[in-house]
Amino acid sequence: MYNTSCFRKEKKLCQDVPTRWNSTYITLDGAFYYRRAFTHLKLSDSNYKNGIEKEEWDKIEGICRFLGVCYNVTRLFLGSKYPTPNLYFSNVFIVQHTLEKAILHPNSVARSMAIKMQPKFVKYWSDYNMILVIAVVFDPRYKTQFVEFCYKVLYGDNCYQITKLHETLKGLFELYQDKIPTYNVVFESESGSSIDNQALNKMKEFDALENDLSSSVEKIELDRYFKEKRLNRAIDIDMLDY
Structure with a gap:
């Protein structure tokens, strides 16, 4: 499911909502945007115990690149007041190609997500109108x-x-x-x-x-x-x- 209320212009930190996949992307994308701030907080505040390591930031970056494609296409379809048919094919192609690449990606988290998403895509989108x-x-x-x-x-x-x-x-x-x-x-x-x-x-x-x-x-x-x-x-x- 998606949450149109999560579409935003500015970067900000927000909580993940398990039933809203695009909130997962926005949460990770916002955190990655403030990566340097979190790194500085870890170095300057001894009470900050749950800092994110470099390997984890690399995983987050890979996930954001993958989910960002789906997010932007959803935003285009839902955000356009009158989306014309010529927008359809190119954007669905981008999603399909991204899914196929992610399935072979070394990032295990992105790969796992793509494998779970592909059956839904095949069911609803793979047979191009x-x-x-x-x-x-x-x-x-x-x-x-x-x-x-x-x-x-x-x-x-x-x-x-x-x-x-x-x-x-x-x-x-x-x-x-x-x-x-x-x-x-x-x-x-x-x-x-x-x-x-x-x-x-x-x-x-x-x-x-x-x-x-x-x-x-x-x-x-x-x-x-x-x-x-x-x-x-x-x-x-x-x-x-x-």
């Missing part, structure tokens, strides 16, 4: 290159997820293309009667040709979007406006 992945593709700062990069990091170069991505993109394009309205124009002679069937058939052939050309233009525009240079990832843009 493809529609939300598509939202990242249409973020001009990421496009397909970023999604492919993430999949390769997580699953290897020849993973089926990349194939699924391109198949879904193609399917969505064809679906929306089929919904583009076409118009049948009836040509009439000066007297107001319909022109002969032979001429009408030829005009229908022309209409079909125009529809094919229109589809080609749309496909070219879609390809052009993917081939254009990506925007700088540091640029802050409003995806809904874009």
Whole structure:
């Protein structure tokens, strides 16, 4: 569970709440921030008996780095008034990659935490929602290159997820293309009667040709979007406006 009341801008010392995982991070992060103060207190106050040793500070630092990723992603999702779908994939990828690295980490405490957290992640998050992945593709700062990069990091170069991505993109394009309205124009002679069937058939052939050309233009525009240079990832843009 998480505790949104623990989100804060300043560093401070606070007590850990066993049922609130983010309070554990905030407690350790605050203590580590004041590490030098605790060290000085141990040297200057003989009544301070429970000082933290260097090895323990190193463990705390490793735990903070691990939990900090989860904390920042949770803060982003819950702290944004209108979180857009393009935020989803990149942040869930970061959490998954951090979990996998932590499982192999020499810090036994961080490793133990990651092993316990991974089943929950797999249950709720590992099966990426493809529609939300598509939202990242249409973020001009990421496009397909970023999604492919993430999949390769997580699953290897020849993973089926990349194939699924391109198949879904193609399917969505064809679906929306089929919904583009076409118009049948009836040509009439000066007297107001319909022109002969032979001429009408030829005009229908022309209409079909125009529809094919229109589809080609749309496909070219879609390809052009993917081939254009990506925007700088540091640029802050409003995806809904874009």
